[in-house]
Amino acid sequence: MAEVEETLKRIQGQKGVQGIIVANSEGIPIKSTLDNSSTVQYAGLIHQLVMKARSTIRDIDPQNDLTFMRVRSKKNEIMIAPGESICWELLLNEFHSPKMKRCYSS
Amino acid sequence: MAPKRQKSPSRKTGVKGKVKDNLTPSPMEKPDHPDDIYPIVLTTATQELFECCIDEDVTEQSPYKLLEKDDIIQDIKTRAAVSDFHPVKQFVLDYPEDEILLVFDVDFTYGQSFYLVLTPEAKARIYNVLQPPQPEIIVLEDDVSKTPEPKPWISLGSELEVDQESVKETREKLCYKFDLKRRPGLPVCFSDRNSTEAECRSVACPSYQDSRFSIKQMQRDCGMQAVPKLQSSTAQTERAVQRNVFTQYEPRELREKEKENILRSEKLKKFVNSVTPRVLHALQQAHIMNVFTDDFKALGIGAEASDQLVMVSEGLKLQWTFTDEKRAMGKKISSVSWHPTIHGLIAVTFIKKQEEQLDKSTVYINSPAFIVFYGFPDQSNPRLLLECPDDIFAFEFCPSNPNVIVGGCRNGKVVLWDISFHIPHLQGTRPNSKKASDSDSDTDTFDLGNKKENKTPVMSYCAVSSIESSHKSPVTDVQWLPKTFEVTRTGVPVQNISNMSVQVVTCSPDCVMFWDLRVPKLQNQFLADRKQDVDQKTMMTPYSIPTTFKHLDRTWKPLFRVSLPKIDTSGEYAPLKFSLEHYTCNSNTGRNTDNENDGAEVLPEYSQLRIPSAKTLKTLDDVNTKFYVGTEEGEIVYTDWKLEEDEFGRKFSAKPLLCFRTHAWFVNTMQRSPFFKDILLTTGGWNFAIWKEGVMGGPIFVGPSSEQEYSAACWSLSRSAVFFIGRNDGSIEVWNLLLNTSEPTHVHEHVASTRITCIKPCITASKQHYLAVADNLGVLRVFNVPKALRSPVKNEDLNMQIFFDQENDRLKDYLEWEELWAKPRKEEGESKKQVEPDKPVTFQVDSEEADLKEYSDYLKLEESILKHTGL
Numbered sequence: 001m002a003e004v005e006e007t008l009k010r011i012q013g014q015k016g017v018q019g020i021i022v023a024n025s026e027g028i029p030i031k032s033t034l035d036n037s038s039t040v041q042y043a044g045l046i047h048q049l050v051m052k053a054r055s056t057i058r059d060i061d062p063q064n065d066l067t068f069m070r071v072r073s074k075k076n077e078i079m080i081a082p083g084e085s086i087c088w089e090l091l092l093n094e095f096h097s098p099k100m101k102r103c104y105s106s
Numbered sequence: 107m108a109p110k111r112q113k114s115p116s117r118k119t120g121v122k123g124k125v126k127d128n129l130t131p132s133p134m135e136k137p138d139h140p141d142d143i144y145p146i147v148l149t150t151a152t153q154e155l156f157e158c159c160i161d162e163d164v165t166e167q168s169p170y171k172l173l174e175k176d177d178i179i180q181d182i183k184t185r186a187a188v189s190d191f192h193p194v195k196q197f198v199l200d201y202p203e204d205e206i207l208l209v210f211d212v213d214f215t216y217g218q219s220f221y222l223v224l225t226p227e228a229k230a231r232i233y234n235v236l237q238p239p240q241p242e243i244i245v246l247e248d249d250v251s252k253t254p255e256p257k258p259w260i261s262l263g264s265e266l267e268v269d270q271e272s273v274k275e276t277r278e279k280l281c282y283k284f285d286l287k288r289r290p291g292l293p294v295c296f297s298d299r300n301s302t303e304a305e306c307r308s309v310a311c312p313s314y315q316d317s318r319f320s321i322k323q324m325q326r327d328c329g330m331q332a333v334p335k336l337q338s339s340t341a342q343t344e345r346a347v348q349r350n351v352f353t354q355y356e357p358r359e360l361r362e363k364e365k366e367n368i369l370r371s372e373k374l375k376k377f378v379n380s381v382t383p384r385v386l387h388a389l390q391q392a393h394i395m396n397v398f399t400d401d402f403k404a405l406g407i408g409a410e411a412s413d414q415l416v417m418v419s420e421g422l423k424l425q426w427t428f429t430d431e432k433r434a435m436g437k438k439i440s441s442v443s444w445h446p447t448i449h450g451l452i453a454v455t456f457i458k459k460q461e462e463q464l465d466k467s468t469v470y471i472n473s474p475a476f477i478v479f480y481g482f483p484d485q486s487n488p489r490l491l492l493e494c495p496d497d498i499f500a501f502e503f504c505p506s507n508p509n510v511i512v513g514g515c516r517n518g519k520v521v522l523w524d525i526s527f528h529i530p531h532l533q534g535t536r537p538n539s540k541k542a543s544d545s546d547s548d549t550d551t552f553d554l555g556n557k558k559e560n561k562t563p564v565m566s567y568c569a570v571s572s573i574e575s576s577h578k579s580p581v582t583d584v585q586w587l588p589k590t591f592e593v594t595r596t597g598v599p600v601q602n603i604s605n606m607s608v609q610v611v612t613c614s615p616d617c618v619m620f621w622d623l624r625v626p627k628l629q630n631q632f633l634a635d636r637k638q639d640v641d642q643k644t645m646m647t648p649y650s651i652p653t654t655f656k657h658l659d660r661t662w663k664p665l666f667r668v669s670l671p672k673i674d675t676s677g678e679y680a681p682l683k684f685s686l687e688h689y690t691c692n693s694n695t696g697r698n699t700d701n702e703n704d705g706a707e708v709l710p711e712y713s714q715l716r717i718p719s720a721k722t723l724k725t726l727d728d729v730n731t732k733f734y735v736g737t738e739e740g741e742i743v744y745t746d747w748k749l750e751e752d753e754f755g756r757k758f759s760a761k762p763l764l765c766f767r768t769h770a771w772f773v774n775t776m777q778r779s780p781f782f783k784d785i786l787l788t789t790g791g792w793n794f795a796i797w798k799e800g801v802m803g804g805p806i807f808v809g810p811s812s813e814q815e816y817s818a819a820c821w822s823l824s825r826s827a828v829f830f831i832g833r834n835d836g837s838i839e840v841w842n843l844l845l846n847t848s849e850p851t852h853v854h855e856h857v858a859s860t861r862i863t864c865i866k867p868c869i870t871a872s873k874q875h876y877l878a879v880a881d882n883l884g885v886l887r888v889f890n891v892p893k894a895l896r897s898p899v900k901n902e903d904l905n906m907q908i909f910f911d912q913e914n915d916r917l918k919d920y921l922e923w924e925e926l927w928a929k930p931r932k933e934e935g936e937s938k939k940q941v942e943p944d945k946p947v948t949f950q951v952d953s954e955e956a957d958l959k960e961y962s963d964y965l966k967l968e969e970s971i972l973k974h975t976g977l
Binding site: 001003004007008011014015016017022024026028029030031040043044067068070072074077079081083084 | 354357358359360365368369370374375377378379380381382384385386388389392393397398
């Protein structure tokens with residue numbers, strides 16, 4: 001357990017990582033660094049997405065399987081690492097956002 | 107050829123005698139065979155002839171051979187006595203039938219190899235006995251191959267019907283023959299005639315219904331067919347598309363114990379170990395490159411890159427024109443300002459033109475001055491009018507509290523307004539009725555009566571400075587100090603705790619003054635009475651004066667004044683415009699944010715504020731107390747506002763640090779770039795100049811002189827390289843320093859009909875950039891800035907910075923060069939001056955000689971060239 005904690009902390013400490021969620025195969029979060037409501041929301045939504053993606057890959061080639069998923073949006077990026085049938089990790093990244101222009105008025 | 111038959115002589119009873127004679131050579135056989143059997147010997151030739159060769163045609167099993175009688179007779183005739191059948195000639199001739207049986211005798215029962223059967227009865231006997239099965243077969247075959255005989259026809263009465271239906275001629279066909287008698291020999295003429303032509307229509311006897319005679323049809327044949335009625339229809343059960351739907355009212359959560367179990371499990375460890383490298387890899391990728399770049403946009407050449415192309419087609423589009431005939435008659439707009447927070451609200455001040463200023467006294471009474479607020483889209487009715495004691499030359503909204511406006515008058519006074527009461531009205535709603543219902547005073551009826559006319563509310567000023575302490579000449583520029591610092595009585599910048607802009611700087615051709623909005627320390631005693639008044643909150647009616655600045659009214663004095671003594675000579679500069687450096691401090695962020703939140707909701711009570719003692723506040727050393735001043739004569743002066751003490755302890759203003767005569771006439775605009783804090787744009791006379799704070803050598807860039815006088819200028823708020831200059835003829839020049847530094851990128855001719863007095867830009871939304879242009883006739887035009895002028899080009903800021911640095915370097919180089927070369931030149935010039943008065947004549951002679959020399963040199967050169975070319 002300590003190892004797991006350490007790894008999670010290490011990843012959490014990286015620049016730009018907003019949070020980590022560890023959930024089981026049904027999408028119920030086990031551990032998370034975000035607040036409860038967002039955790040639950042993310043876990044539920046991402047679970048469906050992963051199921052769909054996995055079934056897609058497997059439909060095309062049954063020998064294949066999903067290893068990693070990155071969902072990039074305008075503001076941030078979600079990285080999903082699905083496991084065999086137990087857990088998958090979810091990270092949120094928000095950095096490199098477009099610069100805001102500062103404007104002085106005279 | 108008829109096969110030769112081998113005849114076996116056949117015995118006949120009638121021809122016994124003859125035969126006996128013949129048969130005597132074979133008497134030995136006589137007793138062995140019956141009479142109708144005649145043994146015969148057939149030679150091989152005869153056998154071949156009659157096809158009864160032994161063991162070929164005739165064998166033991168089939169010893170019989172039927173020979174034709176004619177053949178035997180033929181053979182006898184041909185071969186006569188040699189023929190084997192000669193002895194039985196008579197028998198053969200008498201034989202009744204056509205075929206004679208020849209039997210091959212294997213056992214030689216009758217003495218010879220063959221014997222001939224002479225009588226048909228014997229033949230039949232022998233042949234039939236010995237071949238009994240054959241006729242039976244023949245009988246069977248006959249049965250099978252018999253064709254079925256037709257049965258006799260049974261009449262069922264159909265022949266009657268057939269007879270009835272058949273068409274028979276009842277009478278003979280009549281035949282008519284027509285003859286035309288002609289005399290032969292006459293000429294004949296043949297021609298064609300079409301039978302369908304009307305003239306020679308063939309006469310026909312068509313059948314017609316004779317009315318005398320009618321047959322009633324009693325019976326009619328009709329066919330009937332029973333057809334089954336068919337109808338096809340389909341049915342299908344709908345198959346619902348299966349779709350996962352789930353509703354959840356509460357998220358499923360694991361209990362703590364389960365969570366712990368899972369966390370401790372080995373599987374989780376393994377999983378995490380396996381997945382971590384991937385995740386780190388992905389994170390690393392994100393570190394290395396910016397994953398959020400939009401590649402298409404980066405490729406895009408679109409509208410942003412090509413300034414030149416788009417500039418030509420699009421220009422400033424006139425959006426609104428605001429004129430107010432009542433108030434703008436014969437006046438020009440002196441100053442324009444956009445409301446900082448309310449979109450679409452613009453305030454304008456009118457002043458009388460120079461010519462009418464002569465008769466001041468009458469002017470005072472006749473037409474009071476106003477600050478007019480216009481709001482989009484109402485182009486003719488102003489939203490609000492603010493009364494002024496006199497024509498306002500300059501005014502500005504307070505940056506921290508946009509309800510407070512400070513203005514400077516023609517007579518040198520500084521005026522304050524508080525428009526917080528009218529804010530709901532200005533924001534676009536027309537709550538004239540609201541106001542009427544809110545206020546309970548007796549002026550209700552008055553309001554209601556006016557409501558129908560939609561009269562613009564008029565508000566009077568809150569406070570005006572005292573006459574003695576105001577300026578002596580019109581106040582030409584007014585600016586608020588930013589809320590980040592404030593200034594003490596000596597000009598030392600100190601911390602501003604209140605986080606509001608509370609100080610104002612005004613300038614007029616006599617001096618620059620610093621004012622404070624708060625209650626000065628010395629007046630505390632007087633305030634004790636006034637405080638009570640302030641505490642009683644009276645209901646505000648539209649016509650009452652807000653009491654915000656009552657503490658200042660008519661007693662307002664400036665904190666201190668800054669005069670600008672000239673550097674070289676005596677006298678003072680006459681400042682028209684000035685520009686301060688805005689100071690942004692970050693030290694008090696913690697407290698400031700709290701104050702900001704409070705300040706936004708609660709209107710500050712200026713009367714409650716006191717000017718704090720200078721000692722209690724922290725001096726801010728990094729505030730730049732120097733500022734630029736533009737004068738009446740086109741000079742730009744850089745001076746410090748801090749007051750210095752002389753040997754007697756009196757405060758006086760120091761001499762300015764710099765003074766440059768860049769412009770030929772009044773300096774009418776001094777504006778800092780919204781992007782670069784230290785870049786300043788000044789316009790005056792016929793050119794403009796760009797200054798950089800800190801560069802003491804002069805302007806880093808001076809624009810080319812134009813034919814038209816420049817009367818107003820402003821930087822673009824969104825593009826760092828673009829600024830607009832208004833001209834005397836009413837045109838606007840758009841300058842883009844990155845594209846062209848020697849001429850404006852675009853000139854919008856005659857945007858206004860007369861001299862442009864003020865240009866102010868404003869951004870209301872990302873796509874809505876407006877440019878307010880005021881002119882000499884009192885008309886305010888608002889233009890839409892096209893995309894080309896509002897969307898910055900890639901790296902524009904960077905390029906501008908580079909440009910300014912380049913200009914700076916160039917200036918430095920120039921100054922150095924000048925230093926190097928100016929001195930010797932000066933000395934030369936001085937020496938020349940010295941020489942001149944002594945020997946003016948020699949000087950002239952020298953010059954003449956020099957000229958002659960040059961001329962001769964030139965002639966020589968010309969000759970040499972001509973020689974070269976061969977002329």
